[in-house]
Amino acid sequence: MEKSRYEMALESLKSIVEKIHSDLERGEVPSMELPARTKYNIVLDITKGVWKYGDAKITRSAKKIDGAYTLLRTMYMMDFIREMIEQNKSSTLRELYYISEGWDLAKFHTQDESNKLAEDLEIVTRFLREDFKLRPEEDGATVIGNITFEEINRKGNPKRINCRDDVGDAGYAIPYNVEKDKLKIISYDADFVLAIETGGMFDRLVENGYDEKARSILVHLKGQPARSTRRLLKRLNEELGLPVLVFTDGDPWSFRIYASVAYGAIKTAHLSEYLATPTAEFIGITASDIVNYDLPTDRLNEKDIAALNAELTDPRFNTQFWKNEIELMLKLGKKAEQQALAKYGLNYVTDVYLPDKVSELGI
């Protein structure tokens, strides 16, 4: 009988344990090697157009106290995954974090720690955390527009939903698993996908009927988008050939939201070819918009400035467009929110700003 992907993932995890154990048997300080997860170790995959981890490795060794703790946690987490796979259970990342309360020395202090370790295991084994029976929480990102999905619901039955006619004002909630076995795209009638950072702007576009007016599918990113949101954007782009446009606030953090959609996030660079949409376009708010549209602004704070400077050395932003925009923002010393466009009235964004921007892109 063929092995399930869970069993294969477990075997892969066990090979890590074997390495640790044989280190101990041979009298060597146990260690494991993994790619360095920093902006200095991401390289562009030219064929796929996305940013992935490079060759720089870090060694996590039990020689130092922090490394020893992480190795111990790795052991506990792998043992927990083994148990779940054997008992056919699964847990959310949050549950994993709480379960570690009972792990004595190996317990995590923040959920970031446990999330990051789960990602480490993905990177080393080349399996997905779902293969380890770990899943994220639903994060509430939503879709509104004329597109029909068929989702396998919790009772195992297919359920068709049109994201314009079958949903309320909040839209269709993106599930954490958007793979084909869970979510099929049945039909659509739209010219492009507009991914929006903030809830306020998403609501404004919905109220103004921008999905119908501009024949667009509106996706609410809810800040830094979750994996499933980015995966869905990629499917809409690849399978339907729809352009993806990203509309965010005009500040360094929003630039990073766009980068994670288009190029891949540094944290999940091992999954970039699966999550990133290299052809996604940034609409705004740009630094130039602040000047051209004379938008109300806030002053950049110290953290903003540090973030902008960091972006200047981030290989993903190493293009003339981004260099100009980042430097202009630093020069202005200002940032602006999407909703600052309301300065010219509630319809300005849908009547003037977006049509301008979209036609600029030739859509």
Add this chain to the structure above:
Amino acid sequence: MDIAEELAKKQKEISVAEFFEKNKQILGFDSPQKSLVMAVKEAVDNSLDACEEARILPEIYVEIIRVDKDEFQLTVEDNGPGIVRREVPKVFGQFLYGSRFHSVRQTRGQQGIGISAVVLYSQLTTGKPARIVSKISNEDVAYYFEIMIDTIKNRANVLKEEPIIVNKKSGVKIQVNLKGKYVKGKQSVLEYLQNTAIVNPHATIIFSDPDGLKIRFERAWNTPVEPPKETKPHPLGVEIGELMQMTSRTGAKKLKTFLTGDFSRISDHLAQEICNVSGLDCNLDPHSLKLDDLKRLHEAFKKVKILPPSFESLSPIGETLIKKGLKNVLGDLKPSFYSIPVTRKPSVYSGNPFVVEVGLVYGGSIPHDEQVKVLRFANRVPLLYQAGSCALTRAVENIDWRKYGLEQRGGEGLPVGPMIVLIHLGSTRIPYTSEAKEAVAEIPEIMDELDLALKESARQIKAFLIKKEVKAKLTEKFFLVQKILPKIAEKSSKMLNKDIPNLDPVITKIMNVLWIEENVKQDGKNAVVDVNVSNFTPEVKNFTLYADIPDGKVDGKIMPFGEYDENKDYIKWYISTMRPMEKITFNFRLRDLKGEYGETVYYIEGTDPVHVVGAEPLPGDWNLEALKSIIEEEEEEENGEEQV
């Protein structure tokens, strides 16, 4: 008549009370709260000086009772030599009456304006006389006095004088009523007494505060302090006004004999040279010298070569007593480190000898997030006021403490950290910034010495902090190999259904240290010392370990196989093969300990010192024999002094 003398005569006619009233600030009675501290200070300083002179271990009782809202009754009682009956009215009732003229030495008393100021202040604010009881050991009875000051004639007005029976050998008790304000905390009577106790560990000080609370500072040292020797003034340390006084009071008939007889460091030959340089006949009567002559004489002192002053007149507190005092009074804070106090070699500024001493206390429950506390002392007297403009504070601020492991904004100002700094300046003349005698002036020679003493102490703090860090890291590694590593082994073995491997080789690779740790159990003058040596390295070790015993004598057997040479005062162990993960415990006993046993210093030879914790490398030129002889010399000197 000379105009100066005429002025002097006029000055006498000004009422002392008026003088006092006009100069309250100078005299330190400028606020009600300060007045109370000043009164205590004058009385306690006198008591300590008197006991020192008589080589008595001081026991001083201070009591403050609230009589009225702002009136207090202060009593200070000592066990000093007492004051002879006829002198009592002068000491307490005559302004600016001093027992010593023309002698120079480091005493506390030169700092105030004297106990008579307290009597006068009391009289001016409450109208009540001072009550004094004095008993000397030669007489059977004590005398009770009630004294006020006749402010016109500057003389004691004795209201009552009668013999009374007291049940003690000797001592003085003074009781005054005065207006004031009693405070706690900073710049309080209690702070003054506490700081006094630190630098006078040979004294017992008992304080009963207005709430009836009794605080005892118990004596921590049972040998009386040697009083500094009196010397004649050094020519370069005398100011023109003093020179004027000296010439008018000398018994010498000729200038030359005045110079050789009333000054230190002036030989016949040098006196002749001074006369020549100043253009004054050496047979002149010194009493006849005019101000202009004195100026020439004063100038001449600076032009000739004079030996620096003798240091006999100085009385440093000394390393032992500083440490005792700090431990005794600050022990409740449980500091984790006491520096070995630094007593600098005496030095000179403008003809005045001085000595600088520094002691540091670190850690424990001293606040971590506050500026360090600087305890300032001049001639063993605490300085409580004007900290900001005092050279002793400035010297601390001038050091970049960040280099020594403390926090300090911008590398200047008082550092932040759990530290208390004790600074003592001893001198025959403390250079105060003002007549109030509250802060020391920034004299370059003194600043240099302060800087050196503070840096020497700071280096100790740094060494301590580095050691602490190394220990913390090792403690962390112990935890790693003892708790975390076994769990990693256990978990991985369980997941693979394999045996748990032997972890020793991994442990030694992670630790890679030869660990030496002692455990002292002291019982009075005896102690048992266990020395644990653990080889947490992957190699077989071969080395020699020396234990240098700082105090006491080794008693009985040394376990196992240690060599002890009584003459050399060290123990030596030779270990030929110590396998990885092996642990050996050595054990020896000590007797004749003088106090709380410090730390044994361990030296190691024959192995790479980088991987050793708890022992210093044995320096190539380190000769135990030579070290021993130096220590013996020092001990002889100490014994020699005690016999005098």
